[in-house]
Amino acid sequence: MIIRELILKLQELMPDFPAIAILGPRQVGKTTLAQELVKNIDPQSIYLDLESPSDRSKLAEPEQYFDLHEGRLIILDEIQRMPDLFPLLRGAIDQRRRKGLRSCQFLILGSASLDLIRQSSESLAGRIAYEELSGFNVLEVDLVEDHPEKLWLRGGFPDSFLASTDKSSMTWRGNFITTYLERDISQIAQFVPANRLRRLWTMLAHQQGQLINFSKLGSSLDLTSPTVKSYVEMLEDLLLIRSLRPWLVNVGKRLVKTPKVYIRDSGITHALLNLTKLDDLLSHPVVGGSWEGFIIENIISVLPKGTEYGFYRTTAGAELDFVFSLSGKVWAIEIKRTLSPKLSKGFLNAVEDIQASHKYFVYAGKDTFPMGSGTFAIGLIDIMLKLKAS
Template structure:
């Protein structure tokens, strides 16, 4: 079993909060992590119809069965259970009493905010990050391997072929969430929408254009995109708004948490399919931006990330702010380092001046170079930086 980075922090905070909540996409390994990390806890899945019905109809009686430490999986299926859990933790003041897990971020977060604010430590478990794969020698030196394969645990633990895994994942989980959360009836149109999102990976998000191309209204496109975000399929990278005396772009960029899913939607199955694909650079950018997000969640760092672009097309792919400064990153899929790859970093440095701390080029090769004004970082070294 591949060790997850987030485990150490969960163990530490389990002694400091009465409730631990773990969310993340379906099949990201939440249940496996909790069962292996907390073998002395009772495990109850609320996906089970009997458990779900019992918790709905008699929440007090249901909770009496679990007077000691317990894991409630897919707890968002019984929303009113949160209020009863609040009463119990406020009365007993026992740390680590409940561990809650769920795969629908919106519902879980909403219930936590309403009932358990200040009582819960919330974690997100995403598909494997580079560090986790590197620790067991599963991260190669060639980025197309992981970009196309993806990073869901089943791909490594059970050796399921990527195309088989993602075809079933979309039908079993993504479409199921769409039907359950907003009652989508035309799944063919929703699949088309998902494919159009894949084509727009790493690009500025234009809801109007996306809706028009899919043949749906803008409110529907927003609702469907919300489903993909709450199910941890896609996320948006916001622009950095500080002007620096230039007109800047204010639309977010669209990314997927897992590039294997994007490649499946785009029909990319081999390195050869990727080489001449016009989205190759965008997919590599998605791989790196998603990795920053994974490391941020798995190390419990609570950082924010942005991109920057002005109206003239000058751009920096990723900004990582600190208190008074920020680090900037340019992301290039090429395995050859060229001088013009630094121009975005140089441009923003010139207008932001001392606000820029570190300037880094992340490229498709494996070397690390420390130049006079820049750091050059191989793609598989991102987890160390």
């Protein structure tokens, strides 16, 4: 079993929060993580899958059910299927608190972020902590042979990454995409046509890491710009894509203000483009955007919660692939899949614009070495370890 780094953070939160929500897309390992987390804390914990009719029936009278199992940790999986539970959870938590039960009583798992956070925050303010579980990152799978390349090709969903062959991994991802389109998304938005959403998702894969143009996408799909925007926002809410916002600073220059969009899991990007093997990927035009998105997702996975990040670009050509602020210092990151990194004029101008104090070029090699102008070439694993130690 691959140990998830998030488990240590959750163990720290459990004594202080009566409810903890773990958010993440389906099949990313939330249930496995939750069961591993409580195995030694409360072996008598209760697991309820709210997509199962039999488990939902147990909550026909939820207040009575919670009273009956007072003192036991209850795991509620796919909580978005029963949002009416949130106000009742508040009453159960407050009642248990009055009896001295202050540590984690409810572990809530959900596959949609914005709606779930809004509904729970309204009812459970001050009683719940949120954490997000993404796919495997390179530090979690470091014992697997050829793990960075394998993780990049297959993505971080456990069943995809751990499949016996690249072909089996591709089959799993294809089924995952179909299930999301034909079942899961229809439960949230009944009037979204699966075929158009697949086309949109595939178009986003082709444009991985590019500035999004809703009008252009709408013209290709015969949809209005607002409709396409709503579909993209839905995919973002389902934690399947990430909109990377511009890093806006007052530098007296004309800045690009349109977001860039990435499919968060590189394996899903490759499945949508039918790229089964590494050779297929390396010869495809998406290789640069795919590598960039892969690096960004891995870096985000080790950044402290609430870190501000984005990209920087001016209309004059100054550009940074990834920028974030950590402990009051601005980090500038250039990303290229190359073994011979070279600094561009656009990068040097951009780091001067934003007054970056940490400057790195993340490349495909492993060694760290200076490139001049205070910039270092660095491999993905090393910059992630450096960020964890910061």
